[in-house]
Amino acid sequence: MKLHEYQSKQLFAQHGIPIPRGRVAMTASEARTIAEELGGRAVIKAQVLVGGRGKAGGIRLAGSPEEAEELATQVLGMRIKELPVRKVLVDEAAEVQTEIYLGVTNDRAARVPVMIASVQGGIEIEEVARKDPERIVRVWVDPFLGLREYQARNLATSMELPRQLWSEFARIASGLFKTFLDADATLAEINPLVITRTGQLLALDGKIVLDDNALYRHPGLADLRDVDEEAASEREARKYGLSYVKLNGDIGCMVNGAGLAMATMDVIKSLGGEPANFLDVGGGAAAEKVAAALQIILADENVRSILLNIFGGITRCDEVARGILMALQGVRREVPMVIRLVGTNEEEGRKILADADLPTAASLNEAARLAIAASQVEAVR
């Protein structure tokens, strides 16, 4: 789960990291009031959970409260990558001398957290990583020791920061690492961490991604979820513990397990079809989940046929079959469906489907071929 910039910066501030003065506004007149409090000059920043806000015109500099109101009106009316802007952050404008990148994430290969820094911060940081990797410095953190001060100092000296900023930088690095740990984040980054003209360090922008598996022990953070930012279908899927990503094809897919779901899409595509979605019903797919998954797939107007591929391990095929029948009871729309069930209790599952006159396929390739053929018949119709 991603946090907004303003939410991320509030967490930073709670861990002693200096952030610009400012607040969130839902309306243009609120933005004007905040700009007045800040002394007139202010930055208006769209709060949306996608990258590329700046390039889309979602970050604007206002010279006066009047201009802040005008710019906030524009930004609040925007859509950035299809997401409507509902909130703006109104921040004090900073005089920037240097932009630093500072981030913490987990290094999958080393299997420990890693802190990464670069004096070439800002939006082009990934470009720097590709073209100029020696400009990126990093330290790996022992999970039992945490980030030590000397490690933060090593980052500061490797970046050749001015000596008088070392201790403040170490304090910020330590605060960022604590933010990462305390929130059970998978990513906490300040980009840019600026050195201002007056020589202060300030976290101008930030991003935090939380580990969904750990949200149960952070009820306060879980409440920060911005449900306005999710597609309705994805919100519905999450409610039932399903993983769903809408795509542009016409063959709806329901599969148990992410790897098999991707493989099923690969097979459909290799045989000339286009999957309409990725949908993982998870292990132990219970009747209720399968029913919800079918409703979500059928809500997509582009779907011309559906391929169900359930390979039972922890998932019991008889439960899946009952789920399919249950889901079909509530559905009017006629979309042809091809079902493949293999694994635990498969004979019972197939019998339940056969008794209800639903077609089954033996192999994955055969199931994909049948689903593609059915979608083409539907399209002609």
Added chain:
Amino acid sequence: MSILINKDTRLLVQGITGREGIFHSAQMLDYGTKIVAGVTPGKGGDWVLEGKVPVFDTVDQAMAATGANCSVSFVPARFAVDAMLEAADAQLPLLVCITEGIPIQDMIMVREYLDRAGARLIGPNCPGLLTPGECKVGIIPGHIAEPGPVGVVSRSGTLTYEVLYALQRNGRGVSTCIGIGGDPVIGTTFLDVLELFEADPHTESVVLIGEIGGTDEERAAEFIGDQMTKPVVSFIAGQTAPPGKRMGHAGAIIEGGSGLASDKIAALESAGVSVATTPEAIPELLT
């Protein structure tokens, strides 16, 4: 004819009295796995599975009474970390964690601790292991594989079954099948398992089933190219998946590689691996 588990495996089941724990323990027993003990705190003294398996309150007690040499855990995510640490402290050399949904930071800590304790972990969020005809630890359906010379290692769960099923229908037997789990931080990696298969005299070839994300397949490819003498066939899931949601800049920087299927396939092919376009095409690529 196998790696890690065989007919001499003496299995302890953590969380044996839960819904999944009892269901899959019954399946494992039916398959012939020697389940010597179960552990559920508060249920010590009970007998389950028609009185065949004694339940203990702690792993220490179960170990003292039964001499188990492998543990499998169905314990729910919130308690799974403790279950793994408890098993490692009781000197179990091999832990298999089926549980999904364990926070990454917990796994980083557990993984570091187990390394220091010298315990091997398979998983978490994995289907476990199967040595056909001898022993099944976890949830892989037993009836979809026969004994034979092909080693199978996979990051996926159900996709592994798909591949086992395809091998079986083509008359290909399996030495051991290991699902290492799809989480970002896992105990045993592709590389570890490839080393074991390379050293196992009864494994003649290996099937490696990967998926998008991370760089484990690339590191496996390096080992295959440099040190493996046995042929490897692979399938990488997600060849047609749209670029996933990015993990911010730090994720892109640290992973170095793109995590894309195309990069993994290129790395494997340059190491001499035959990569199948569909799971069902794997058997015909085995020599």
